[in-house]
Amino acid sequence: MQCLEGKSVYKGIIMGPVAVLKKNDYQVKRRKIEYPEVEITRVEQAIKESQEQLQKLYDKAVVEVGETSAAIFEVHQMMLEDEDYLESIYNMIQTEQINAEFAVAMTGDNFAEMFSAMDDDYMRARAADIKDISERLVRNLSGQKDFDLSSSEPSIIVADDLSPSETVQMDKDKILAFVTVHGSTNSHTAILARMMNIPALIGVPLDLEHLENGVTAVVDGFQGKVIFDPDDDTCAQVQQRIKEEQEKLNLLQDLKGKENVTLDGRKINIYANIGSVGDIGYVLENDAGGIGLFRSEFLYLGRNSFPTEEEQYQAYKQAAQMMAGKKVIIRTLDIGADKQVDYFNLGQEENPAMGYRAIRICLSQPDIFKTQLRALFRAAVYGNLSIMYPMITSVEEVEQIYSIVEEVKQELEEQGIQYQIPEQGVMIETPAAVMISDELAQVVDFFSIGTNDLTQYTLAIDRQNEKLDEFYNPHHKAILKMIQIVVDNAHAHGKWAGICGELGADTTLTEEFVRMGVDELSVAPSMVLKLRKIVREMKV
Amino acid sequence: MKNFNYTITDEIGIHARPAGLLAKEAKKYSSKITIHAGEKSAEATKLMALMQLGVKCGQTIEVTVEGEDEATAVEEMKAFFEQNL
Numbered sequence: 128m129q130c131l132e133g134k135s136v137y138k139g140i141i142m143g144p145v146a147v148l149k150k151n152d153y154q155v156k157r158r159k160i161e162y163p164e165v166e167i168t169r170v171e172q173a174i175k176e177s178q179e180q181l182q183k184l185y186d187k188a189v190v191e192v193g194e195t196s197a198a199i200f201e202v203h204q205m206m207l208e209d210e211d212y213l214e215s216i217y218n219m220i221q222t223e224q225i226n227a228e229f230a231v232a233m234t235g236d237n238f239a240e241m242f243s244a245m246d247d248d249y250m251r252a253r254a255a256d257i258k259d260i261s262e263r264l265v266r267n268l269s270g271q272k273d274f275d276l277s278s279s280e281p282s283i284i285v286a287d288d289l290s291p292s293e294t295v296q297m298d299k300d301k302i303l304a305f306v307t308v309h310g311s312t313n314s315h316t317a318i319l320a321r322m323m324n325i326p327a328l329i330g331v332p333l334d335l336e337h338l339e340n341g342v343t344a345v346v347d348g349f350q351g352k353v354i355f356d357p358d359d360d361t362c363a364q365v366q367q368r369i370k371e372e373q374e375k376l377n378l379l380q381d382l383k384g385k386e387n388v389t390l391d392g393r394k395i396n397i398y399a400n401i402g403s404v405g406d407i408g409y410v411l412e413n414d415a416g417g418i419g420l421f422r423s424e425f426l427y428l429g430r431n432s433f434p435t436e437e438e439q440y441q442a443y444k445q446a447a448q449m450m451a452g453k454k455v456i457i458r459t460l461d462i463g464a465d466k467q468v469d470y471f472n473l474g475q476e477e478n479p480a481m482g483y484r485a486i487r488i489c490l491s492q493p494d495i496f497k498t499q500l501r502a503l504f505r506a507a508v509y510g511n512l513s514i515m516y517p518m519i520t521s522v523e524e525v526e527q528i529y530s531i532v533e534e535v536k537q538e539l540e541e542q543g544i545q546y547q548i549p550e551q552g553v554m555i556e557t558p559a560a561v562m563i564s565d566e567l568a569q570v571v572d573f574f575s576i577g578t579n580d581l582t583q584y585t586l587a588i589d590r591q592n593e594k595l596d597e598f599y600n601p602h603h604k605a606i607l608k609m610i611q612i613v614v615d616n617a618h619a620h621g622k623w624a625g626i627c628g629e630l631g632a633d634t635t636l637t638e639e640f641v642r643m644g645v646d647e648l649s650v651a652p653s654m655v656l657k658l659r660k661i662v663r664e665m666k667v
Numbered sequence: 668m669k670n671f672n673y674t675i676t677d678e679i680g681i682h683a684r685p686a687g688l689l690a691k692e693a694k695k696y697s698s699k700i701t702i703h704a705g706e707k708s709a710e711a712t713k714l715m716a717l718m719q720l721g722v723k724c725g726q727t728i729e730v731t732v733e734g735e736d737e738a739t740a741v742e743e744m745k746a747f748f749e750q751n752l
Contacts, residue, residue, distance in 0.1 A: 198684055205687030209714045238715060245721055249679050253718065256683070441678075 128358050133306065133331030135351040136317040140372055141326050142345045142365050143303040145355070146282035147338050148293070155265060158226040166220045166227040173227070173267040174207055180263065181207070191299065203260050212238060228268045235261025259290040283344050287335060294320075304346040306353050308333050328353055382656045383414045385663065389641060393667045396647040397658050398454065400627060404442050407449045409652035417454035417511075419575065419649020420627040421446060423499065424461055432470055433495065439502035447510025456513040456575065456649075458554065459499055461485045480580075480589065485518035490527050500535045504546040513550040515575050520559040522566050529570075554627075556580035561609045568620035574613055575649070578628025582606055601630055607639070614644050625649060637661045668733040669741040673748045680723040683714075685751045690714045692747050698734025700744060711744075 160166055181204045188197035206212065212234060219230040239254040239261075281301050286293075288309040305320050305327040320327035326348035338355075345354040345365050354361060388394045398419030399410040410418060426434045426442060446455050462468055463484020476482040489496035503514055516528055532548065539546040555561060556577035564574065578601070579590065585605050588595045610626065617624035625647030630636060632650035637658055640648060648658060677685065681702075693700045693711035700711035704726060709716035711730075722728055730748070732741045 202683040202687055205683075205690065205714050209690070211713050211715055241719060245719070247680075247721055247723070249682060250718060250721055253683060257715075444678075 128361065129355045131331050131333065131353050131355075132351055133328035133353065135348040136305075136327040136329055137320050137325060138348040139304070139326035140345070140347050140349060140365065140368055141283070141303045142343065142357070142362070142369065144280065144282050145285050145338065145340060145342045145344050147335060147340055148284060148286035148289070149335060155228050155232040156226075157229045160220075160224055160226050163221045163224065166230070167217055169227045169268060170213075170216055170220070170231065170264070173231075173264050174213075176267045177207055177260070177263050178204055180267075199256070203256060203263075206256065206260050207264075228265050231261055231264045231268065235264075255290065262290070283346055285333065285335070285338060285344075304328075304348075306331050306333070306344075306346060308335070379413070379656050382659050382663075385659065387416070387659050387662045389662055389665050389667055391666045393641060395641055395645065395662055396625070397655050397662070398456070398625070398647055398649040399652040399655055400649050401652070404445050404449075406652065407446060410450070413652040413655040415652060415655045417456070418446065418450060419454075419456055419625060419647060420515075421455060421457040422461065423457055423459060427460065427462060427468055427471075430470075433498070436498045436502045439499060440505050443503055443506035443512065444509045447506055447512050450510060452511050454511050454513060456515055456552070457503060458515050458517055459486070459503075460489055460495070461517040463488060480583065486516050486524060486528070487518065489516075490524065490531075493531055496531060497535055500532060501539065501546075504535060504539060504548060505544060507547040507549040508545050512547075513552060513573070515552040515554055515573075517554045517577070518556060518580075519553040519567070520557050522563065522570060525553065525567065525570050555613050555624075556584070556628075558585050558609070561613055564613045564616040565619065568616050568622050571622070573622055574617050574624040575647075576610055576613055576624065576626045576628065578606065578610075578626060578630035581609065581628070582630075585609065601633070602636070606630070607643075610640075610645070611643050614646075617646075618644065623647065632658070634658065634661060638665045641665065642667050668731060669737045670729055670731040671741065671745055672727055672729050673745070673752070674727045675722055675724055675752050677752045678724050680726065681717055681720060681752060683718060686714050686717040688751060689717060689747065692743070696732075696734070696736050696740040696743075698732050698737045698740045700740060701731045701733075703729040703731065 181200050185197050185200035185204070188200060215234040215237065216227075216230045219225060219233060220227060235257055239257040242250055242254040242257060245251055281303050283304045283306060284297065284302055285306045286308075288307050289305065294305075302325055304325055307329050308331060310317060310329040317327065317329060326346045328346060328348065328351060331353055342355055343357065345352075345357050345361065347353070347365075357365065386394065387397045396416050396419075398417040399413065399415035400420040400422070401407065401410060401418055402422045403425040407418075423439075426439055443457060446457070461484070462471060463473060463479060463482060471488070473483060473488075483491075503512065506512060516525070519525060532551070536546070536548060550572040552573035552575060553560070553567060553571050554577045555564060555574050557580070560567060561581070568574070582588070582599075582601055582603070583590050586599065586603060588599050590599075614624045623646040625631075626640065626645055627649040631640070631648040632654045634657060637648070638661065641662060650658060675681065681689075690712050702709050702711055702717060702720065704720045704722045707720050709720050711717065730741075730744055732744060734740070
């Protein structure tokens with residue numbers, strides 16, 4: 128039994144036989160040739176074959192992984208038509224009188240090197256594409272076949288690295304997992320693995336030379352481990368885990384794509400809470416209807432200076448695009464209290480929970496706020512974005528926010544930058560906001576109830592103080608009554624109200640929330656389908 | 668000769684796919700179409716040379732068109748950039 132660690136690209140667990148893809152079987156040798164025309168004709172023929180293969184790969188990939196991911200093969204086809212690339216090959220054959228294979232390999236190396244030297248991550252990664260097309264040409268020139276799995280049983284593919292064409296041309300039914308020595312989390316392989324829902328590990332220090340086809344292995348994407356030749360105990364454990372994962376998956380699969388609707392027809396939105404763009408995968412995986420709370424703090428935490436407008440814009444835009452038209456509610460900066468950041472210079476406070484935090488910082492230091500608003504308005508063009516403001520206690524605060532929004536809008540307008548003002552809502556997390564929710568409902572588009580702070584402020588219990596745990600009752604009638612007031616006031620003015628605090632994920636309250644008329648529950652991605660199950664089995 | 672300036676709005680800049688499409692488009696005309704980015708320039712028919720320019724989002728490039736069909740080509744090129752980059 129041998130256990131190796133790597134970086135997991137897709138979480139899953141599987142056991143099966145290994146199929147080793149050994150790449151450098153074919154060494155390109157330099158040969159002197161007599162008739163350059165013959166070599167050039169061979170190259171032309173190989174290009175034709177390659178173009179046909181790439182067209183097939185493209186068509187296959189469009190069906191399997193979608194047009195965006197398939198576009199790479201279209202690009203490969205275009206690269207094979209590049210005048211400079213072809214000229215370089217023909218030139219070498221003619222002037223140096225060398226064989227076609229060697230000329231292609233040399234040209235491929237030269238062009239790949241030029242891209243590797245560029246100062247742009249995207250362009251550097253294109254070196255792999257040049258190598259991929261060059262290797263394809265060499266394979267076609269030398270009559271080698273593509274890696275073929277069709278005759279083997281479903282296997283764990285083990286390789287040094289996989290090119291996009293290698294990944295796609297494999298028969299998906301025959302692939303259990305990928306394990307590679309090289310590759311990055313942004314490589315085509317990783318992206319494709321995620322799209323195909325196949326466990327994949329990269330950066331595993333394998334000795335490919337001594338690995339044999341058919342050896343049993345376990346790929347554990349949860350722990351980032353691969354175990355070769357597992358002993359009986361391990362096998363038994365792994366089989367149990369595979370079974371459990373499968374059961375979980377079945378439960379999820381059954382509920383995916385279904386509506387959050389009660390037996391008597393009441394609907395509710397179930398969205399997900401996330402802390403960074405990286406979490407969006409889980410949102411989609413769990414079929415949430417949108418993002419109900421995107422904590423923008425992650426952009427500000429764990430660094431030494433403010434994030435730039437561009438950094439924020441890219442993150443928000445990516446979220447909007449990835450959610451493809453589904454609602455993405457981004458909460459503006461909620462720093463202070465238990466979330467401290469050095470470069471904000473907030474200073475020590477006697478009572479930070481009731482102190483200088485969230486919207487209070489934004490209204491006192493409008494420069495910080497404006498940068499975030501600019502980024503949000505620019506990103507709003509790319510999807511269904513909404514903004515919500517935290518820690519609101521008065522209508523005047525909302526009016527102050529709106530005047531800053533107006534300034535930002537003017538600036539963007541004058542600079543001719545594309546923007547859109549999204550829906551704007553407020554968090555209801557202070558008793559004051561609850562009491563004036565009828566007035567607030569007239570000036571905002573929606574409410575999202577932050578039950579954590581609302582409970583702490585209403586019950587006068589500091590959540591960080593362990594001594595108070597026995598007095599803390601999250602199901603306190605006061606809280607439930609407040610939620611009812613907020614929901615009723617929202618509806619009276621044609622607005623909607625949701626819950627994004629921990630209480631929203633409390634499965635003992637789900638039925639009650641639905642009956643209260645709550646329009647949306649935003650919870651951890653892993654809770655989405657559990658709530659959906661309760662909703663679908665209840666009656667109002 | 669005709670020319671125009673264009674500021675790239677695609678977030679990855681002139682990346683592989685639009686460069687490939689541009690090369691295809693440029694091959695339709697007999698005019699010589701050149702993309703100038705700072706001190707570097709590349710013929711619009713050459714995919715890899717275009718990528719080598721490393722043009723990023725927000726960068727302004729100059730497009731020059733010279734030849735018999737330059738009047739049509741320059742208009743079509745403008746439309747191409749606005750649609751794809």
